[in-house]
Amino acid sequence: MSPRFQCKQRGAIGLMAVGVLAVVLAFTLLVVDTGRLYLEKRKLQGVADTAALEAVSRNGTCLAGLSAATYAGQSVARNHFVVGNGNTLVTQCGAVTTAASGQRTFSANPALSSAIQVVASKTVTTSVAGGIWSLFSGNSVSLNTVLTATAVAAKPTPTLAQLSIKSTLASVDTANASLLNGLFSGFLGGNVSLTVAGWNGLLNTNISLLSYLDQLAINLGVSAGNYTQLLSTNVTASQLVQAAITVLTANGATADVLTALGNLKVAAISQAPLTLGKILQLQTGTTAAALNANLQVFQLIQGVVQLSSNQSAASATLPVSVLGLANITTQIKVIEPPQLSAIGDPALAVANPLGPNAIYVRTAQVRTQVTVSLPVLNSLSGLTTAVNNLVGPLTPVLSGLLSLNLVTTINSTLCLLGAGCQQLDLLVLPGNLPLNIVLDAGGASSYVTAYSCPTGSAGTKSVTAHTTTSLASLNVGNITHAFSSTQPMSVAPMPLVDLGIQTCHKILGIGSCDPRVPFGAGGIAIQVQSNIAGSNSIQDLVFSSTTPFATPPNVGLASTYQAAAPATNLVSGLSTALNGVSITAYQPSGGNPLGALAPTVVALLGSVSAIVTPVVDNLLAPLLNPILNNLLNMLGISLANVNVGANLTCGQTGEAYLVI
Known part of the structure; x- marks a missing residue:
C-alpha cells in the first residue's frame, strides 16, 4: 500500500478514536450524573x-399534642435535611x-394513627440527560429537578378481640312492625310509624x-380520634340517629x-342527655384500627332507643291494642x-374478666308492668265466686263463738255485754285496688375469659x-315504685278479703258508728315474688379454629356467632312461678275479740290456695305469654336464646416497621 493511503488511514483512526472517546466521556458523564441523582434519591x-x-x-398522631409532623421534622433535621429553599x-x-392481592395501600385519615406517611422532596440540579431529553421533546429545559421519597411506617398490629351480642330477630312482619312502632314511640316520646320494609331495611x-x-x-365538635372523650360526651338520641343518617x-x-x-330522628323528641359509652365499650387506649368493624343498624338504633328509655324518668305506656289485651295497661x-x-x-x-378492661357485652334489662283494673278482675269467671267461697269455712267458726256469749253472723251486729256493738263487715277485693304484675327480664351477658x-x-x-x-323474675300483688329511680320497688300483698269491723253505739235510741277498721278482724291477700325457674343458663362459648364454622375472624370482618344453650323448661318454670302464689292472712287488730278467728284463718290457707291459685293462674298466663314471646324479643331479649359473636386479630411483635 502506498504511503499516501497509509497516512489517510492513520487520520481516520484518529478521528474514530476521538469519536469513541467523546462517546465514552458522554456515557461517563451520564453515569456520573445519573449516579448523583440516584445517590440523592437514595x-x-x-x-x-x-x-x-x-x-x-x-406514638405520634395528627391530633393536637403528640404531633407526628413534629417528630418527623426533628428526625430529618438530625439527618441534615433542611426544610426550605426547595426542600x-x-x-x-x-x-x-391490604387488598386480596396482597398489595398495601395507605389511606390518609387525620383521626387515625396506626400508620404514618412521610413525603420528603428535595430540589437538585437537573441531569444532563434530563435536560437533553427535555430539549429534544420540545419542552422547556429546567435547571432544577424535584426528587421525592415516600415512606409509610406502621405499628405492629395489636392483638384485639371483639364480642357482640344481638337479637335473634331475623325479619319483621306486619304484627311485629306494629309492636315495634308502639315500643319505640313510647321510648322516644314521639310517633314512630315505620313500614315493614323500613324495619327490615334496618335489620339488613x-x-x-x-x-x-x-x-x-364531627357533629359534636370532639377532637378527631379522641374516642374516649367521644363516648363520654353528652348527646341526644336525635344526634345519634343523625350521625347514622x-x-x-x-x-x-x-x-x-x-x-x-x-x-326515628323526628320521633326522638326527648332531650335527655345520653352517653354512647353506655352501649359501646372500648378499652382505654384502643386504637382506631380496632374500630374497623361493622354493626347492624337495627342493633345500633335499638341500643340508642333503649338507652333513651333508661335515661328518661318516664316509662313507656303501650297502647292497649299492642299486645291484644283490652282494658289492661302495659308499661x-x-x-x-x-x-x-x-x-x-x-x-x-x-x-x-370483670374489671375495667373487661370485654363485656349484655342485652338490656327490662321491667314490664301489667296493671289489671278491677272491672277486669270482676269479670273474670270464677274469681268472685272463689273469694266468696272463702266465707263458707268461716261460718262454723263464727257460730262457735256463741259459747262466749257472743251473737255473730256475717254482716250482723256483734254485741258485747256492757259495751258497744261491733259489726263484722266483709269486703271482697276491697278498695278497688288494681292487680299489678311486674316481669323483670335481666340482661343476658357474655365476657372474654x-x-x-x-x-x-x-x-x-x-x-x-x-x-x-336471661334471668326472669315475676312479682304479683300491690306494687309501688316499679319505675322509680330513687326508691326500690315495693311488693305488698293484694287484699282479696277484708274482714273489717265497725263499732256502733246506741244511746237513748240514737245510734252512731265509729269509722270502719279495715282488716280489724283479719283478711286474706295474694302475692307472688318468684324467679321463673329454668330461665337462666351458664356456659362457656368457645370460638376456635379447630371447630368447624367457629373460627373467630379478624376484627373488621363479619363476626362468627354462636347461640348459647337455651334456657330450658320456660313453660314449666312459668307454671312453677304461678303456682307459687302466696296466700297471706292479715292478723286482726290488737285486742279485738275477733282475734280468735286468726288461727282458724291460718288453718284454712290450704283450702284457700286450692280455690284461688287456679283462678290467678288463668289470669296471669294469658298476660305473660305475649310479653315473653313477643315484647321482649322485639327488644333483643330472648329468654330462650342469645347469640354471641366473636372476632380475634392475633397481633404482631416487635417495633414500628416500614409497610410501603
Whole structure:
C-alpha cells in the first residue's frame, strides 16, 4: 500500500478514536450524573424512612399534642435535611389496608394513627440527560429537578378481640312492625310509624363503627380520634340517629333505610342527655384500627332507643291494642341499657374478666308492668265466686263463738255485754285496688375469659366467652315504685278479703258508728315474688379454629356467632312461678275479740290456695305469654336464646416497621 493511503488511514483512526472517546466521556458523564441523582434519591429515601419510623415509634398522631409532623421534622433535621429553599416535608396519618392481592395501600385519615406517611422532596440540579431529553421533546429545559421519597411506617398490629351480642330477630312482619312502632314511640316520646320494609331495611343494613364514631365526633365538635372523650360526651338520641343518617347516605343506603331513620330522628323528641359509652365499650387506649368493624343498624338504633328509655324518668305506656289485651295497661322501662359491642386487648381482659378492661357485652334489662283494673278482675269467671267461697269455712267458726256469749253472723251486729256493738263487715277485693304484675327480664351477658393465638404454624386461634342467658323474675300483688329511680320497688300483698269491723253505739235510741277498721278482724291477700325457674343458663362459648364454622375472624370482618344453650323448661318454670302464689292472712287488730278467728284463718290457707291459685293462674298466663314471646324479643331479649359473636386479630411483635 502506498504511503499516501497509509497516512489517510492513520487520520481516520484518529478521528474514530476521538469519536469513541467523546462517546465514552458522554456515557461517563451520564453515569456520573445519573449516579448523583440516584445517590440523592437514595439518601432522601433514607431520610423519609427514618422520619416515618420515628414518628410511629414515638406514638405520634395528627391530633393536637403528640404531633407526628413534629417528630418527623426533628428526625430529618438530625439527618441534615433542611426544610426550605426547595426542600419540603409532608406528614400524614392514616391506616394501611391490604387488598386480596396482597398489595398495601395507605389511606390518609387525620383521626387515625396506626400508620404514618412521610413525603420528603428535595430540589437538585437537573441531569444532563434530563435536560437533553427535555430539549429534544420540545419542552422547556429546567435547571432544577424535584426528587421525592415516600415512606409509610406502621405499628405492629395489636392483638384485639371483639364480642357482640344481638337479637335473634331475623325479619319483621306486619304484627311485629306494629309492636315495634308502639315500643319505640313510647321510648322516644314521639310517633314512630315505620313500614315493614323500613324495619327490615334496618335489620339488613350494616354500618361501619369507625365511620359512625368519626361522623359523630364531627357533629359534636370532639377532637378527631379522641374516642374516649367521644363516648363520654353528652348527646341526644336525635344526634345519634343523625350521625347514622349521614354515614349511610354517603355509603348509598336504600331509600327505605334512610326514610326509617328520618322518622326515628323526628320521633326522638326527648332531650335527655345520653352517653354512647353506655352501649359501646372500648378499652382505654384502643386504637382506631380496632374500630374497623361493622354493626347492624337495627342493633345500633335499638341500643340508642333503649338507652333513651333508661335515661328518661318516664316509662313507656303501650297502647292497649299492642299486645291484644283490652282494658289492661302495659308499661315498660329499660332498667339497664344493652352493651352491644366491646373491643379491646384480650390479654388485659383475661387478667381481670370483670374489671375495667373487661370485654363485656349484655342485652338490656327490662321491667314490664301489667296493671289489671278491677272491672277486669270482676269479670273474670270464677274469681268472685272463689273469694266468696272463702266465707263458707268461716261460718262454723263464727257460730262457735256463741259459747262466749257472743251473737255473730256475717254482716250482723256483734254485741258485747256492757259495751258497744261491733259489726263484722266483709269486703271482697276491697278498695278497688288494681292487680299489678311486674316481669323483670335481666340482661343476658357474655365476657372474654380466655384466648389463644398460634405461634408460627402451630397453635390454635380461639376466644372463650363466658355466657349467661336471661334471668326472669315475676312479682304479683300491690306494687309501688316499679319505675322509680330513687326508691326500690315495693311488693305488698293484694287484699282479696277484708274482714273489717265497725263499732256502733246506741244511746237513748240514737245510734252512731265509729269509722270502719279495715282488716280489724283479719283478711286474706295474694302475692307472688318468684324467679321463673329454668330461665337462666351458664356456659362457656368457645370460638376456635379447630371447630368447624367457629373460627373467630379478624376484627373488621363479619363476626362468627354462636347461640348459647337455651334456657330450658320456660313453660314449666312459668307454671312453677304461678303456682307459687302466696296466700297471706292479715292478723286482726290488737285486742279485738275477733282475734280468735286468726288461727282458724291460718288453718284454712290450704283450702284457700286450692280455690284461688287456679283462678290467678288463668289470669296471669294469658298476660305473660305475649310479653315473653313477643315484647321482649322485639327488644333483643330472648329468654330462650342469645347469640354471641366473636372476632380475634392475633397481633404482631416487635417495633414500628416500614409497610410501603
